[in-house]
Amino acid sequence: MLSKSGKYAIRAVLYISNHSNKNNKIGSKEIANKLHIPAPFLAKILQELTKKEIISSVKGPHGGFYLSQKNNNKTLFDIIDCIDGIQKFENCFLGQEECNENKPCVIHHLYVPFKNKLLSKLKTKTIVEMAIEYSKNNNFFDFVKLNE
Amino acid sequence: MLSKSGKYAIRAVLYISNHSNKNNKIGSKEIANKLHIPAPFLAKILQELTKKEIISSVKGPHGGFYLSQKNNNKTLFDIIDCIDGIQKFENCFLGQEECNENKPCVIHHLYVPFKNKLLSKLKTKTIVEMAIEYSKNNNFFDFVKLNE
DNA sequence: CAAATAAAAGATAAAAAAGTCTTTTTATAT
């Protein structure tokens, strides 16, 4: 469903949210190491996210990535749209050229409700909310949340 | 979610079910033309499906593809597993390394119920059933259903 | 200001997926 790039992006943004802040930025290499993502590949992805202002970055010594307050209110949807494009969810699951209420494919009535719930979740779930939820579920003992 | 190959496979099998039978086989080129699929690429896919006995074929003049009674009782799941492999549905939707009831990703509780319903549908939906359903929904005026 | 550091940019490479072409095999009809 999502590409590797898209999945890497989500995990990286989560990591940034939970492990850095404006006064304590984190480098792409460190994120890549911790998340087992090829470092130069992740760097490219973070570049894209920065360009679309979903995350923030600063060059030079003690530079790195962090999330501004504005970034924190971006949604999962924004990340996915930036890296994968959101169009992919609109195509028929089974690849039929026409697929709608009148001419539904065999799993149309399963897929569409899921897709709608999914999209509405992606659009409302902000990065902070997601990061908090994630850190709870994953018992980050090293959890730091000091953005701005 | 599904690859192009997987989607082509499903559409082609449907087409075979609705447009051929043991005494009236259909060629890969004709299927490709009707479904707007690159012909040699589809030929490869049909070859795979034949090898795994999901569809049947006969070489030579008036040869082509058709579905035996046994083929007709294969499921959507069989087609997808043959071409795409079914493992892909088991991975976390957001790509988190660990994702389960104890450590769910943000959309785990949306995705898992969908996945379960999907897999059970794919496993129970036979090719004939699907073909009949499809031909109803799509008002095939040229619908012929004479298998065996 | 100079040195160091880290992201940005861009060029290149490898792998996978999608698509094409050619030759071989086999069943059928004449």
Place this chain on the structure above:
DNA sequence: ATATAAAAAGACTTTTTTATCTTTTATTTG
């Protein structure tokens, strides 16, 4: 039997995705 038609097999090409490497630019700190 032979010619023919169609799938099977396999080699090859293109495109997309994933991954790597090098150079440039910006920022911070001494």
